Amino acid sequence: MLILGNNSLINYSTISLNLSGVTTQLFKNLKSDFSSSIVVFFVALPLCLGIALASNAPLMSGLLAGIIGGIFVGFLSGSQLGVSGPAAGLTVIVSSSILILGSWENFLSAVILAGIIQFAFGHFKLGFLAYFFPLSVIYGMLSGIGILIILKQIPHAIGYDTSAFGEMDFTQLNNENTFSSLINAINNFDIFPILIFIVSMAILIFWEKKLINKRDIFKILQGPIVVVFLGAIVTYLSQKGLLNFYLSPDHLVSINGGKAFSDYQLFLMPSLENFINVETYKIALLIAVVASLETLLCLEATDKLDPEKRLSPPNKELKAQGLGNILCGFVGALPLTQVIVRSSANINFGAKTKNSAILHGFWLLIAILFLIPLMSLIPLASLSAILMIVGYKLAKPSIFKDMFRSGMEQFIPFVITIGGIILMNLLSGIIYGLIAGLLFSLYRSYKNSYEVVDVMSNKNGLHRHHLVLAEEVSFFGKATIMEKLNSLPTNSEVVIDFKNNKYIAMDIKIALIDFKTNASFRNIKVDFINNKDKEL
Structure with missing residues (x-):
């Protein structure tokens, strides 16, 4: 023990024990966080590209948003299991805003202002709005997204890859919708992606049911990692003519036509005149409100899925998201939110701390810097199998049974939320679910x-x-x-x-x-x- 002055005491043995405990805890969770981060990376990679495509934005902007959401927001966030990145719920707002403001560069000024507004939301403690979302809407959102993931991945699983991988709205950019895309997929299937999907799904199920609890190595080397690498190997062998097996480029992950940063200009600063444009402020406020609501709802849902039932501070999350969006605006990235698809995949595949989200951001960064050719070998059918497992876990039949047993006051808003998400979009489903829940509350107030x-x-x-x-x-x-x-x-x-x-x-x-x-x-x-x- 070292004595400093009259009253200051530094107990080096206590400090040593505390540091030892932190280090032990870090390494204890590292294997879970490491393997989960790779799974989240493989889920996030095509989603970042698909959302950028659906937003009519540069493809690299989606990947940059994923990197910032993982590393920067992940470090600042108080959520242990939430993963942030570009959100499908903002695609319509982004695509229309680019047209209104005249250019991608001008739109980025709105993203910067939206981040400032979000930070102000957190500073003035508006995160309490998260507590106004009823459980029926939260579980409806989770189940609705789960069903939607499955519906959206079926075409990619059977080789119909004409639409963007990350599109989540009912109406798609190619003038199809969720159901017409399914019909066209059945009429235009490709046998080779189907075979990859079936083998991938079999590996995932076998890994989870039989292997993961038998050896620690199977907890680190997760089934999705094996599925992705096997798919890439099959693609490589077929391209070399060693397999009588053909996958067209449409069936594979596509990153900027094989280019990384070489054709993408960072730090696209709009002119100062755009910051005095009234439309810029209208769009910034819209992005800030929608992104904040989506983040708060995902934050609440992620806490519900957390096996350790940890509570995340909503105001801290709003500040982190705000700072993240300010950075996105400066470097030319899409606006971001906390995203339930990536967060639920993170939880389902064993993450314990925020290190998983941060690591997945580093994997995205490494991928666009060094691994573009390797990433371009991954079949979309392999990724579809992974996402379908995530979708099933979000929309298990037991959830529907539990909500039905809870009574119509819970079940009807739950079903309406699901219907709105599937038939319109995420935001509409949440709004209609909230309205249904409010009507039941008013009826209860009327009767009691x-x-x-x-x-x-x-x-x-x-x-x-x-x-x-x-x-x-x-x-x-x-x-x-x-x-x-x-x-x-x-x-x-x-x-x-x-x-x-x-x-x-x-x-x-x-x-x-x-x-x-x-x-x-x-x-x-x-x-x-x-x-x-x-x-x-």
């Missing part, structure tokens, strides 16, 4: 604004009605309360009991006062008891 304790005859022969108001009576309870009071027979007595009430809306106060004033004309006696409100 009071309780009739008893109805009896008093000594004068009048029927005495005893109504106990609920703890909180909002405006929406007015109809049912007044309906009850107006239905009281003449020559009766009513006691309105405030013993449980802590809040009552002004509309209902006025209605009760008016009822008490006019009740004498019907020979109805009205008493307010346990009332602490001086206005009544």
Whole structure:
């Protein structure tokens, strides 16, 4: 022990033990985080490209957003398992905004401003909005995305690769939709991608059911890693003529036509005039709001999926996302959010800490710098098999059974959220699910604004009605309360009991006062008891 001054003590043995504990914990989780990061990398790679394509943005902008979301946001984030990157939910906003502002460079100024707005959201602690999302909508979002992943990957699994790999909206850029794409895929299938998909799916299932719990090596060398490398080997051998097997370029991952940074200009700064353009600020606010809502919802969903049930600080996440989007705007990357597809893959394949998200960002960086030729050997059918496993885990039949058993108040918003996501897009599904949940809440408020304790005859022969108001009576309870009071027979007595009430809306106060004033004309006696409100 070293003594400094009179009161300062530094216990080097304690510091040594603490550092040892941190190091031990780091290495304990490293094998899980390392293997999971590679899986997330293989999931993120084509999604980054597909989302950029669907956004009418440079393909490299999607990969740069994935790198920033992994390394930069991953380091700043308080979420241990969330993974950030370009989001399919922003594709329509991005593509239309580029047209409105006139160029990709001008659009980047809106991304910078959106990041500043997001950071302000976090600074002013608006992350509490995450707590307003009901569980039915959160589970509906997870299941809806799971089903949508499966539907979107079926065409790629059977060799119909005309649409972008990352498109998640119902209507696609090639003028097809989710269902017409399935029909066209069935009519235009290719046997070789189907074979790759079947073998890949068999390996993934066998790995998870039989191997992963038998040896530690199988926990590090995950099934998706094996599937991707086998697919790349098959492609290489077929291109060399060593296999009687042909995969067209459409069936393979495509990264910028085989080029990395050579044809992409970083730091595309728009002119200063664009920062005084009103449209830029409108678009920036729209991006900030949508990206923040999507991030908060994904954050909540990721915490629900976390086996350790850790809670992520939403305000810290908004700040991290804001700083990430500021950087995206400066380097020419798509705007980003926390993304549930990558986050759920991260969780499903064993990640323990944020190191997995950070590492996946480094793998993306290494890939575009050095591994473009190797990445271009990966069949989309192999990646489809991985994503379908992720989709199934998000939309297990047991989730539907549990939500149905929870009652219609939970099940209907759950189903509406799923339907909206599949038939429209992620944001629309969430909005319609929230509306359905709100309507049920209003109905509950309408039905439960009071309780009739008893109805009896008093000594004068009048029927005495005893109504106990609920703890909180909002405006929406007015109809049912007044309906009850107006239905009281003449020559009766009513006691309105405030013993449980802590809040009552002004509309209902006025209605009760008016009822008490006019009740004498019907020979109805009205008493307010346990009332602490001086206005009544």
